[in-house]
Amino acid sequence: MRTIWKFPIPVADDIFEVLMPKGAQLLHVGMDDSMTEVWLWALVETEVDKEIRRFRIYGTGHQIKPNVGTGYNTYDTYGIYSKSNNFEPCKRKQ
Numbered sequence: 001m002r003t004i005w006k007f008p009i010p011v012a013d014d015i016f017e018v019l020m021p022k023g024a025q026l027l028h029v030g031m032d033d034s035m036t037e038v039w040l041w042a043l044v045e046t047e048v049d050k051e052i053r054r055f056r057i058y059g060t061g062h063q064i065k066p067n068v069g070t071g072y073n074t075y076d077t078y079g080i081y082s083k084s085n086n087f088e089p090c091k092r093k094q
Contacts, residue, residue, distance in 0.1 A: 001045070001046045001047065002043065002044070002045055002046075003043075003044060003046060004027065004041055004042070004043055004044070005020070005024075005041070005042055005044050006032070006039040006040065006041045006042075007020060007039060007040045007041075007042065008037055008038070008039055009029070009038050009039065009040050009055070009057070010038075010057070011038050011057075012057060013057055013058060013059050013062060014056070014057060015054060015055070015056050016054070016055055016056075016057070017052050017053065017054050017055075018040065018052070018053050018055065019050050019051070019052055019053075020042060020044060020050060020051070020053060021044040021045055021046060021048045021049070021050050021051075022045075022048050022049050022050065022051045023044075023045065023048065024042040024043065024044045024045075024053070025042060025043040025044075026040065026041075026042050027041045027042055027043055028040075028041045029041075040055075
């Protein structure tokens, strides 16, 4: 089944991992209606195996090292970058 899931993500300058179905398409990063937690929304196929995907959050004005991955999205003063490990880098949100 194809559907949209949301995954909680930390609010910190750090690397984090998310277990999600293989091939999940990242859609959006932002706060939900409670305005207390940050989430990553993705379009997923629920009947496929899962994989760990790695991301890096950078605060505004913080140094982003070369070859860190592909920029994806921002929320408040943070940027989300995918780490290229066993999956296609996510595309920058337009």
